[in-house]
Amino acid sequence: MLIMLGLGLVPAGAAAALAVALVSLAAAAWWTVGRAPLRAQGVGGSRYRTGSSSAATWPRTGGSTGRHGPGRCRSGSAATASRPACCPCSGNAVRDHGKLSFTWFGPVPRVMIPDPDLVREIFNKFDQFGKPKMIRVGKLIATGVVSYEGEKWAKHRRILNPAFHHEKIKRMLPVFANCCTEMVTRWENSISLEAASEIDVWPEFRNLTGDVISRTAFGSSYQEGRRIFQLQEELAQYLTEALQKLFITGYWYLPTKNNRRMREIDREVRKILLEIIGNKERAIKYGENSNDDMLGLLVESNTKQPELGMSMETTSVLLTWTLIVLSMHPEWQERAREEVLHHFGRTRMPDYDSLSHLKIVTMILYEVLRLYPPVVLLNRRTFKETELGGIKYPADMNLILPILFIHHDPEIWGKDASEFNPGRFADGISNASKNHDVSFFPFGWDPRICIGQSFALLEAKMALSMILQRFSFELSPSYIHAPYIVLTLRPQHGAQIKLKKI
Ligand code: HEM
Ligand SMILES: *[C@@H]1O[C@H](CO)[C@@H](O)[C@H](O)[C@H]1NC(C)=O
Ligand SMILES: *[C@@H]1O[C@H](CO)[C@@H](O)[C@H](O)[C@H]1NC(C)=O
Numbered sequence: 001m002l003i004m005l006g007l008g009l010v011p012a013g014a015a016a017a018l019a020v021a022l023v024s025l026a027a028a029a030w031w032t033v034g035r036a037p038l039r040a041q042g043v044g045g046s047r048y049r050t051g052s053s054s055a056a057t058w059p060r061t062g063g064s065t066g067r068h069g070p071g072r073c074r075s076g077s078a079a080t081a082s083r084p085a086c087c088p089c090s091g092n093a094v095r096d097h098g099k100l101s102f103t104w105f106g107p108v109p110r111v112m113i114p115d116p117d118l119v120r121e122i123f124n125k126f127d128q129f130g131k132p133k134m135i136r137v138g139k140l141i142a143t144g145v146v147s148y149e150g151e152k153w154a155k156h157r158r159i160l161n162p163a164f165h166h167e168k169i170k171r172m173l174p175v176f177a178n179c180c181t182e183m184v185t186r187w188e189n190s191i192s193l194e195a196a197s198e199i200d201v202w203p204e205f206r207n208l209t210g211d212v213i214s215r216t217a218f219g220s221s222y223q224e225g226r227r228i229f230q231l232q233e234e235l236a237q238y239l240t241e242a243l244q245k246l247f248i249t250g251y252w253y254l255p256t257k258n259n260r261r262m263r264e265i266d267r268e269v270r271k272i273l274l275e276i277i278g279n280k281e282r283a284i285k286y287g288e289n290s291n292d293d294m295l296g297l298l299v300e301s302n303t304k305q306p307e308l309g310m311s312m313e314t315t316s317v318l319l320t321w322t323l324i325v326l327s328m329h330p331e332w333q334e335r336a337r338e339e340v341l342h343h344f345g346r347t348r349m350p351d352y353d354s355l356s357h358l359k360i361v362t363m364i365l366y367e368v369l370r371l372y373p374p375v376v377l378l379n380r381r382t383f384k385e386t387e388l389g390g391i392k393y394p395a396d397m398n399l400i401l402p403i404l405f406i407h408h409d410p411e412i413w414g415k416d417a418s419e420f421n422p423g424r425f426a427d428g429i430s431n432a433s434k435n436h437d438v439s440f441f442p443f444g445w446d447p448r449i450c451i452g453q454s455f456a457l458l459e460a461k462m463a464l465s466m467i468l469q470r471f472s473f474e475l476s477p478s479y480i481h482a483p484y485i486v487l488t489l490r491p492q493h494g495a496q497i498k499l500k501k502i
Helices: 002-009 014-040 092-097 116-124 150-164 166-190 201-245 257-285 294-301 306-328 330-344 352-356 359-371 403-407 453-470
Strands: 101-105 108-112 197-200 378-382 386-388 391-393 398-401 471-475 483-485 489-491 496-501
Touching: 116 386, 116 398, 150 166, 166 197, 166 201, 166 352, 166 453, 197 201, 201 257, 201 306, 201 453, 306 330, 306 359, 306 453, 306 471, 306 489, 306 496, 330 359, 330 453, 330 471, 352 453, 359 453, 453 471
Parallel strands: 108 398
Antiparallel strands: 101 108, 197 496, 378 398, 386 391, 471 496, 483 489
């Protein structure tokens, strides 16, 4: 399940690799034919080497161990590094070959489009540039709205939309509040009065966002929902290990222990889901339950829940990086706390209207999403031969829209592009990006923009407000700054923060 999540949102992750492994032969054959024309048109790139992903480092960067893994990413000093120590999208491909370049992902060539104007064109012409093809590997890949195209996508999006209306999200606020209360209470109980205590906030935030999504999406089936997310966590661990071997064609069919366990997990997830959905359908049939919660809508739209696992991952990394950068920049932590205390004092539960009006906190979240976008790139593919920016691409060409790279581009953001400066968002997003077009798109862009954007931001604001009300925090000496990419941009060695009650 989680695999397809990746496919939809972060094809650079394991999921894409997985799909890629299977199409490798066909693609390699195509490429021998297809490479020359692109070069002739001035698109730079590197020669394909079997089993490697040459110019771009991101698939390898994703690995947790091994020669190609974090060894390549220098870990910056916690105090000074405010940008990813390892910024794969500004990697060699761009430096070596000029801005427009192609790169290898396993044996499949992909063209990187680091130009906001062209990115906008790709988003606008969504009838010409679709999502990459989904390849089913065994039964591990399900489908969902992230991967649909055309009419099918439009239909499912229409069904899902009502679940994310502001009124609905407003009604979820008590769920956010309860889950956050549980977390901060646990923190309060675990730290002593006098001294600061160390907590790794990354698993804490995964727990929190898993809790929130289980309760909002599964309602009364909350426990089963939690179990599904636990299983997906385990699956993600195996995937991380498997990343190292993904370029071996057919690897997924080997009866290794990991592969067996991954299929087992997938079967269990499906079983639980079928039960929940069965109950839900019965409830809807007998009119017991308004199909009000998200799962009801997912049942109706027949999408199951796969997007939800990814959404929990993205929201939790947003919160994690936010605590890390606010530890690195105490002056902004203090400004955010002032604002939060001004609205809610030390004890009041944050309410919807005030949360929507938090200005400093919003600027901070935007700046974190700019520097550490949870989804580092988007994948698109040409349906047929298509011209873009004066270059003709063959059908089925994979295009990368490098969010992370564009978010760090000094030509767009100015000389301080790599510095943490929420102040740049004081007059809005277009002012911050100096009126460049699609230059800030952590949630993608219309029409396929993230449906859960307001949900995620509200959850993040709630959690952050409740933390700022109660604690001051700084980095622990054991924290190592090492952003790396698995399915999302994660802190490789965790996020050890020292908390102090205030
Ligand atoms: C900080 C948190 C989040 C980030 C950074 C994020 C990012 C994204 C991005 C970049 C896309 C576009 C993918 C593409 O165009 O290829 C997307 C789509 C999507 N997201 Fe999110 N997301 C977040 C949270 C959520 C949440 C909380 C939910 C649901 C509860 C959610 C549900 C979805 C769905 C269903 C789509 C597919 C929309 C479509 O194709 O029409 N996301 N997300
Ligand atoms: C996650 O949350 C649950 C319930 O709130 C709690 O019992 C559990 O200890 C938490 N796990 C971690 C890793 O904090
Ligand atoms: C951004 O806002 C500032 C202050 O309002 C203004 O001086 C500046 O010209 C604006 N920049 C852009 C690109 O709109």
